[in-house]
Amino acid sequence: MDRKHGALKRRHRLSRSRDFDAVYRRGKSVSTRFLVLYSFTREDGSDGEPRLGLAVSRKVGGAAERNRLKRRLRAAFDELVNAVPPGRDYVLVVRPGLAEAAESRGFPWLIERVEELFRLAVGSEA
Secondary structure, three states, X not given: OOOEOOEOOHHHEOOOHHHHHHHHHHOEEEEOXXXXXXXXXXXXXXXXXXXXXXXXXXXXXXXXXXXXHHHHHHHHHXXXXXXXXXXXXXXXXXXXXXXXXXXXXXXXXXHHHHHHHHHHHHHHOO
């Protein structure tokens, strides 16, 4: 996957409301203490690269804190993208408390939390 400055390209992100709605309505979900992951197999072919959408509510913090957390979550997904099944759309929903925990425990801890969620998602499909 070609990247600009280490960030996911826009085409690898979910941004349209209807894409989020499809994942919420027809996808499956798994959750942990700080995160919920919805996953949905796209109908346009299963060989496409996985796409990620983020849902971070105002309960998590102010705009600057939410945006910082979204950047870190995209970077964590970027680290794990080769282990994520292709042809799927994902929505990662952040629960309150993640920003503080990630700040105090560091980026490697955040990667582990995201990786744990994707392992649960893959396991729930079997």
